[in-house]
Amino acid sequence: xxxxxxxxGVAVEDLDAALPLYRDAYAMPLVHREVVEAxxxxxxxxxxxxxxxxxLAPLGPDTPVGRFLAxxxxxxxHVAYQVTDIERTLDALxxxxxxxxxxxxxxGIRGSRVAFVHPKSTGGVLTEIVQPAEGH
Amino acid sequence: xxxxxxxxGVAVEDLDAALPLYRDAYAMPLVHREVVEAxxxxxxxxxxxxxxxxxLAPLGPDTPVGRFLAxxxxxxxHVAYQVTDIERTLDALxxxxxxxxxxxxxxGIRGSRVAFVHPKSTGGVLTEIVQPAEGH
Numbered sequence: 001x002x003x004x005x006x007x008x009g010v011a012v013e014d015l016d017a018a019l020p021l022y023r024d025a026y027a028m029p030l031v032h033r034e035v036v037e038a039x040x041x042x043x044x045x046x047x048x049x050x051x052x053x054x055x056l057a058p059l060g061p062d063t064p065v066g067r068f069l070a071x072x073x074x075x076x077x078h079v080a081y082q083v084t085d086i087e088r089t090l091d092a093l094x095x096x097x098x099x100x101x102x103x104x105x106x107x108g109i110r111g112s113r114v115a116f117v118h119p120k121s122t123g124g125v126l127t128e129i130v131q132p133a134e135g136h
Numbered sequence: 137x138x139x140x141x142x143x144x145g146v147a148v149e150d151l152d153a154a155l156p157l158y159r160d161a162y163a164m165p166l167v168h169r170e171v172v173e174a175x176x177x178x179x180x181x182x183x184x185x186x187x188x189x190x191x192l193a194p195l196g197p198d199t200p201v202g203r204f205l206a207x208x209x210x211x212x213x214h215v216a217y218q219v220t221d222i223e224r225t226l227d228a229l230x231x232x233x234x235x236x237x238x239x240x241x242x243x244g245i246r247g248s249r250v251a252f253v254h255p256k257s258t259g260g261v262l263t264e265i266v267q268p269a270e271g272h
Contacts, residue, residue, distance in 0.1 A: 001163045004185035005141050008215050010261055018259055025232040026217075027137045048217065049140035051187065075260030076212045079144050081162075081184065096161040123154055124211030125146055 001089060006082035006130040007045065007052035011065050012074050015042055015057045022046050022053055032110050041065050043109050054080070054109065078116075080128035086113050089129055093117060110136055137225060142218035142266040143181065143188035147201050148210050151178055151193040158182050158189055168246050177201050179245050190216070190245065214252075216264035222249050225265055229253060246272055 012018040015033075022028045028046035035042045040063025041056045056077060058066035068077060083089045086105045093100065101116035108114030111133035119126050148154040151169075158164045164182035171178045176199025177192045192213060194202035204213060219225045222241045229236065237252035244250035247269035255262050 002184050005144065005187040008141065008144060010259065012259055021257075021259060025229065025234060048138050051141040072208075073260055075255070076144075076215065079212065093161065098161060119211070121157075123146065123148055123157060124209055 001092065002081035002083060004082050005051050006080040006128075006132070007054045008076060009054045009056055009078040009080065009126075009128070010075065011068050011072075011077040012055050012057050013069060015044060015055055018055050018057075019044070022055065028053060034109055035059070036109055038106065039064070039108075045109065078126040078128050080114070080130045082130050082132065084131065086115060086129055086131040090115055093129075098122075105131070112136070137228065138217035138219060140218050141187050142216040142264075142268070143190045144212060145190045145192055145214040145216065145262075145264070146211065147204050147208075147213040148191050148193050149205060151180060151191055154191050154193075155180070158191065164189060170245050171195070172245055174242065175200070175244075181245065214262035214264050216250070216266045218266050218268065220267065222251060222265055222267040226251055229265075234258075241267070248272070 023030050028048055030044055030046050032045040040059045042059065044055045046053045056065050058069060060066055090100060098121040099118040101118050105113040105115050113131045115129050117127040159166050164184055166180055166182050168181040176195045178195065180191045182189045192201050194205060196202055226236060234257040235254040237254050241249040241251050249267045251265050253263040
């Protein structure tokens with residue numbers, strides 16, 4: 001069902017303050033930066049082999065990541081698994097009785113198609129399903 | 137520095153109760169199960185392509201994962217990055233001024249050599265460095 005871990009999402013207060021750790025100390029290539037208004041974040045992607053780290057900074061306190069930071073502080077926010085056919089994956093997860101936050105895919109970072117599974121169905125792990133855009 | 141995401145570590149109350157989600161709903165092959173006394177956990181590894189999910193159940197309440205569950209509930213516990221030379225990686229992280237929980241590698245699951253970086257150095261993300269045993 002899942003090809004690989006697409007990325008781990010990490011909530012940070014400030015992207016530019018977080019970048020030295022990942023880009024310099026960890027030497028991860030920074031490959032993308034984007035404001036994703038629909039998710040209320042500015043995000044960057046860094047490569048780790050074929051996986052990524054996605055750093056997420058909230059556009060304001062009243063956003064999902066803003067509320068996460070207020071409640072739990074900075075740290076791991078979600079895991080994303082990569083698939084080749086997101087509709088088929090969502091159908092399969094529904095058949096297993098899992099609760100989806102997104103019943104249909106929406107556009108995520110770098111033109112990907114994404115959907116979130118509810119942490120109530122996943123043992124407390126906010127879980128994203130990602131079908132990358134062609135070429136990524 | 138890092139070859140890939142080796143695994144994400146997920147804290148669970150009960151391994152057997154957590155397995156149906158990963159093994160059945162997510163169809164991840166279960167490849168290993170082990171009691172790691174030194175870390176106070178029983179753990180399983182499931183494959184996700186070349187990455188893994190590591191489910192961690194505490195051997196008792198007074199263990200790091202037991203305390204994590206009491207404080208935060210089940211969910212993502214750590215991320216592990218894979219390397220080919222763990223001593224060299226730890227030297228490089230020390231040179232960057234990072235605080236290590238393990239100054240020298242210790243034996244982790246499936247004969248790997250592992251070391252943890254302190255979350256104070258990593259923006260709240262408990263981070264493990266893993267050099268897998270030969271053949272894994």
